[in-house]
Amino acid sequence: MNILVTGGAGYIGSITVRRLIEKGYNVIILDNLSRGIKFSIPENIPFINKDITEAEEVIKQYNIDAVIHFAAYAYVGESVENPELYFDNNLMKSLVLLEILRRNNINKIIFSSSCATYGDPEIVPITESEKQAPINPYGLTKLLFERALQVYKVSYGLKFISLRYFNAAGAAYDVGEHHVPETHLIPLILDVALGKKEKIKIFGNDYPTPDGTCVRDYIHVLDLADAHILALENLDTKTGFYNLGTGKGNSVKEVIEVCKEITNKDIPFEIVEKRAGDPPVLVADYKKIKEELGWKPKYDINDIIEHAWHWHKELENKHNIVAISGYFDPVHIGHIEYIQLAKKLGGKLIVILNSDKQCALKKGKVFMPQDERKKILEALKYVDEVFISIDDDATVCKSLVALKPTIFAKGGDRFSYEIPESKTCRENNIQIIDGLGAKIQSSSDLTGLKQIK
Numbered sequence: 001m002n003i004l005v006t007g008g009a010g011y012i013g014s015i016t017v018r019r020l021i022e023k024g025y026n027v028i029i030l031d032n033l034s035r036g037i038k039f040s041i042p043e044n045i046p047f048i049n050k051d052i053t054e055a056e057e058v059i060k061q062y063n064i065d066a067v068i069h070f071a072a073y074a075y076v077g078e079s080v081e082n083p084e085l086y087f088d089n090n091l092m093k094s095l096v097l098l099e100i101l102r103r104n105n106i107n108k109i110i111f112s113s114s115c116a117t118y119g120d121p122e123i124v125p126i127t128e129s130e131k132q133a134p135i136n137p138y139g140l141t142k143l144l145f146e147r148a149l150q151v152y153k154v155s156y157g158l159k160f161i162s163l164r165y166f167n168a169a170g171a172a173y174d175v176g177e178h179h180v181p182e183t184h185l186i187p188l189i190l191d192v193a194l195g196k197k198e199k200i201k202i203f204g205n206d207y208p209t210p211d212g213t214c215v216r217d218y219i220h221v222l223d224l225a226d227a228h229i230l231a232l233e234n235l236d237t238k239t240g241f242y243n244l245g246t247g248k249g250n251s252v253k254e255v256i257e258v259c260k261e262i263t264n265k266d267i268p269f270e271i272v273e274k275r276a277g278d279p280p281v282l283v284a285d286y287k288k289i290k291e292e293l294g295w296k297p298k299y300d301i302n303d304i305i306e307h308a309w310h311w312h313k314e315l316e317n318k319h320n321i322v323a324i325s326g327y328f329d330p331v332h333i334g335h336i337e338y339i340q341l342a343k344k345l346g347g348k349l350i351v352i353l354n355s356d357k358q359c360a361l362k363k364g365k366v367f368m369p370q371d372e373r374k375k376i377l378e379a380l381k382y383v384d385e386v387f388i389s390i391d392d393d394a395t396v397c398k399s400l401v402a403l404k405p406t407i408f409a410k411g412g413d414r415f416s417y418e419i420p421e422s423k424t425c426r427e428n429n430i431q432i433i434d435g436l437g438a439k440i441q442s443s444s445d446l447t448g449l450k451q452i453k
């Protein structure tokens, strides 16, 4: 069965992809990398770096049978500040995708919905029949798309399952939770444990909860991934909406306590203002999915934090330097993801520019759309060192040996196997990652490592 996974480079998406592959599905990933990272995509599976609105070609090419639609923005706070982003990305583009599916006779879709569709629920634990009255634009966009699914079911016989996630957390395989910027509680607490942040800010302590801090139902990302596969397997007989949570809530303070125990580190906190759009308590009643699909959670909050902690520590040691080349070429906006990753990992980030003569800023000025250029210049803030160099494969290789990065994110329009840097990377235990592939000649190069920052 050929499954198109939108947002497959994201946190939940990429873990579900690994699970699907294990179960023998053919997976095709469609992700524009606006929030996902290319690192998270397993090797050797088709990855199309495009918007969901451009899904038609992919669907035809790969003979898709069903879609799992993860691609979305998912920051509650951002959705309050910039609702238009959420209406555009989560709703309008998803509607375009839905229409593409209809036109191409694909009538199976699993949708990543959210408990944010309930708003501030009257009855907790929340059942699927609780009134849906979102209190932030993020929840509203998820709810509106759910409504569209229902309409397409009635009018066109669409088979869908919408999974209303509670708080996804934890790590699995080599993927963990991190966003740039990070706003989620558990990764932020673990950053404090790692000494990357001084303290965790608790958003309000006078909520109507036992210790005054917000209560959430944290669900392990692997439990979530498994639910998608069960949903897929049951689409012929089941259609509708299911809560995905553990039925147990933990307050912000309780989560901090569990993190303290597991990491064995002190975690200082500070009480600050409430965050807009945060309901006091969100805990799932998951009876429906248990009874109808036979799903139940395998992991609890201790497992979640243990796995997340392991991942955060491992990555910290693993990727401490990233070298990027071809950085200012127009199509290398994708490299920003590596810059952001390096920033998140607290590693040192080295950028290798092609020589001024060759392209670098000059070419950037000519070819690069202004908004992309702005994003790249913005990302440059996070770079520790920048070198300029001339175009010559051999000198790139020499420089890689000299710099010994953990990761080399290559630029240029050739494949990894075509360039001599690959051999150098293999011999020096440097992981090589393809950039987006330039349409212009720009193999990465440096001689003399002239440092400009």
Ligand code: UDP
Residues within 6 Å of the ligand: 076, 167, 183, 184, 185, 186, 188, 200, 201, 202, 203, 204, 214, 215, 216, 252, 275, 278
């Ligand atoms: N939270 C907090 N401090 C932070 C981040 C989050 O107190 O720095 C709280 C937040 O108010 C919410 C809970 O932790 O009650 C979970 O927030 P998160 O952003 O992880 O997920 P959300 O519930 O918004 O999906």
